[in-house]
Amino acid sequence: xxxxxxxxxxxxxxxxxxxxxxxxxVDKGEFVFLVGPSGSGKSTFxxxxxxxxxxxxxxxxxxxKDLARxxxxxxxxxxxxxxxxxxxxxxxxxxxxxxxxxxxxEVIGKPRRFIRxxxxxxxxxxxxxxxxxxMPDELSGGEQQRVAMARAFVNRPMILLADExxxxxxxxxxxxxxxxLDRINRTGTTVVMATHDAAIVDSMRKRVVELEDGKIVRDQxxxxxxxxx
Amino acid sequence: MRANFIFxxxxxxxxxxxxxxxxVVITVAVSMALLGVGLMINSQVGLMSNxxxxxxxxxxxxCKKGSAMPACNGKAITPAQIxxxxxxxxxxxxxxxxxxxxxxxxYKNFKESFSNNQALVDVTRVEDLPESFRISLQDPDNYKPVxxxxxxxxxxxxxxxQRQLIAPFFSLLNTLAFAALSVAIxxxxxxxxxxxxxxxxxxxxxxxxxGIMRLVGASxxxxxxxxxxxxxxxxxxxxxxxxxxxxxxKVFLFDEVVRFFGTGLGWNDLAQTxxxxxVIGVVICILASFVTLRRYLRV
Numbered sequence: 001x002x003x004x005x006x007x008x009x010x011x012x013x014x015x016x017x018x019x020x021x022x023x024x025x026v027d028k029g030e031f032v033f034l035v036g037p038s039g040s041g042k043s044t045f046x047x048x049x050x051x052x053x054x055x056x057x058x059x060x061x062x063x064x065k066d067l068a069r070x071x072x073x074x075x076x077x078x079x080x081x082x083x084x085x086x087x088x089x090x091x092x093x094x095x096x097x098x099x100x101x102x103x104x105x106e107v108i109g110k111p112r113r114f115i116r117x118x119x120x121x122x123x124x125x126x127x128x129x130x131x132x133x134x135m136p137d138e139l140s141g142g143e144q145q146r147v148a149m150a151r152a153f154v155n156r157p158m159i160l161l162a163d164e165x166x167x168x169x170x171x172x173x174x175x176x177x178x179x180x181l182d183r184i185n186r187t188g189t190t191v192v193m194a195t196h197d198a199a200i201v202d203s204m205r206k207r208v209v210e211l212e213d214g215k216i217v218r219d220q221x222x223x224x225x226x227x228x229x
Numbered sequence: 230m231r232a233n234f235i236f237x238x239x240x241x242x243x244x245x246x247x248x249x250x251x252x253v254v255i256t257v258a259v260s261m262a263l264l265g266v267g268l269m270i271n272s273q274v275g276l277m278s279n280x281x282x283x284x285x286x287x288x289x290x291x292c293k294k295g296s297a298m299p300a301c302n303g304k305a306i307t308p309a310q311i312x313x314x315x316x317x318x319x320x321x322x323x324x325x326x327x328x329x330x331x332x333x334x335x336y337k338n339f340k341e342s343f344s345n346n347q348a349l350v351d352v353t354r355v356e357d358l359p360e361s362f363r364i365s366l367q368d369p370d371n372y373k374p375v376x377x378x379x380x381x382x383x384x385x386x387x388x389x390x391q392r393q394l395i396a397p398f399f400s401l402l403n404t405l406a407f408a409a410l411s412v413a414i415x416x417x418x419x420x421x422x423x424x425x426x427x428x429x430x431x432x433x434x435x436x437x438x439x440g441i442m443r444l445v446g447a448s449x450x451x452x453x454x455x456x457x458x459x460x461x462x463x464x465x466x467x468x469x470x471x472x473x474x475x476x477x478x479k480v481f482l483f484d485e486v487v488r489f490f491g492t493g494l495g496w497n498d499l500a501q502t503x504x505x506x507x508v509i510g511v512v513i514c515i516l517a518s519f520v521t522l523r524r525y526l527r528v
Binding site: 050082090109 | 234437438440441442443444445446447448449451452
C-alpha cells in the first residue's frame with residue numbers, strides 16, 4: 001500500500017537530510033505507528049506519502065501509484081484515497097459537525113444525495129451521534145478530533161494518515177480516539193500514525209517503525225514505544 | 230451540487246471583501262467606460278470624416294464691385310475672367326467637378342443655413358453675397374494643390390476650404406479619443422492590480438478552507454474557481470456600470486454631435502462597444518485572478 005524504496009529527502013537550505021535512505025513497506029490493512037523524537041522525519045514521511053513534498057532520491061509507491069510519475073493534475077485523485085488527521089484538528093470554525101464532514105465530499109463533487117446518506121453514518125462511526133449540528137467551539141478537543149477523523153474517513157480512503165492525533169488531547173480521551181482509529185483500521189483501511197505517546201503505542205501492540213535523524217532504527221511488529229522513553 | 234457549492238463560496242468571498250470588491254467594480258467600470266468612450270469617439274471621427282469627405286469642397290469667391298478683399302482692388306471680376314477662371318479650374322488636376330453659384334443661389338443657401346437667425350438674414354441683401362465657384366475634389370484629403378492653384382488668379386477674392394474649418398474639430402476629437410484611451414489603459418492596469426490584491430486577500434481569508442480542500446483531494450479547478458469567479462463577477466458588475474455610462478454618453482454627448490454634424494453612432498455601434506468592453510473587462514479579471522492565484526494559492 002505504501003512502499004518507500006531508499007528514499008532521501010533534504011529540505012532546501014538544510015544540510016542534514018530529513019529522511020536518509022529510508023526503505024519501508026506498509027501492507028494493505030496494516031496499522032503502523034511511526035515513532036521518534038521531534039525532527040526525526042515522521043512528518044516528512046507523511047508529507048511524502050501525500051506528495052506534498054518530493055523526495056531527492058528514491059522511489060515512493062502509494063496505492064499502487066509511482067508518485068514520481070504522477071502528474072500534478074492527478075495528485076488530487078491520490079489524495080482522495082488518503083485521509084488525513086492532524087494534531088490541530090483543522091476544522092472549519094464556521095461550519096457545524098455535519099457541514100465540516102460534508103465539506104470534504106462537496107469539494108470533490110459528490111452528489112448531495114450521496115452526502116446526505118454517508119455523512120450521518122460516519123458521524124455515528126466516530127461516536128458523535130446526536131452532535132451533528134454542534135459547532136466546533138461547542139465541542140471538546142476529543143470530540144473535535146473525532147470530527148476530523150470522520151472527515152478523513154468519509155470518502156472511505158485506502159490509507160489514513162494521522163500526525164500526532166492525540167497530541168492535544170488528555171490521555172483518557174486519547175483512548176477513545178484510538179478506538180475510533182482501530183475501528184477504521186478494521187474496515188480494511190491502512191493506518192499510519194505518527195506519535196510521541198508511549199502509553200498508546202504500548203497499549204495497542206501494533207507494528208512500530210522508529211525513526212531517528214531520518215533513519216529507521218527499528219521496525220518491529222507488535223512493538224512498544226521503546227526503552228529510551 | 231457543484232455549481233451550488235461554488236456560488237455559495239463566491240458569495241462568501243465577495244461579501245468578506247466587500248470594500249475591495251467595490252473598489253474593483255468602480256475601477257473596472259470607469260476604465261471600461263473610458264475605453265468605450267475612446268472607441269466611440271474613434272468611430273465617430275471615422276464616420277464623420279467619411280461623411281464630410283463627400284461634402285467637402287473648395288469655394289472660390291469672386292470679386293465684386295467694392296469688395297473689401299485686397300486681391301480685388303475694389304474691381305469686380307469681368308465675364309472674360311470668369312470664363313478663364315472656369316477653364317483654369319477644370320484643367321487643374323484633382324478637380325472632380327465645378328459649380329457656379331451666383332449671388333441669388335448664395336443668398337438662398339445663406340437663408341437656409343441661418344434660418345434660426347432671422348435678424349442676420351434680414352440685414353443681409355442678395356448683393357452682399359459674392360458669386361463663387363464650388364469645386365468638388367477627387368481626393369478630399371489632398372486639397373492643398375488645388376487650393377494653391379486657385380489663389381492669386383485674377384478676379385478671385387478669396388479661396389476657402391471647408392476642411393480648414395472642420396480640421397480643428399477633428400483634431401480635438403482625436404485628442405479626446407487618445408486621452409480617453411490612455412487613461413483607460415492606466416486604469417485597466419490599476420484594475421488588474423486591484424483584482425490581484427482582492428484575490429490575494431480572499432485567498433488569505435480562506436486559507437483554512439483551501440488547505441482542507443487540498444488535503445481531501447479537491448481538484449485545482451474546484452479550489453481556484455471560486456476565486457476566479459469572484460474576479461469575473463466583479464468584472465461583470467463593472468462592465469454593467471460601464472455600459473450604463475456608455476449609454477448615457479451616447480444619449481447626451483454623441484447624439485448632440487449628430488445634431489450638429491449630420492452623422493453619428495447608432496445603437497448597433499454602441500452595442501458592439503459595450504460587448505467589447507465587457508469582454509475585455511472580464512478577460513482582464515480572469516487573467517489577474519489566475520496570475521495571483523498561481524502565486525498565493527499553492528495547489
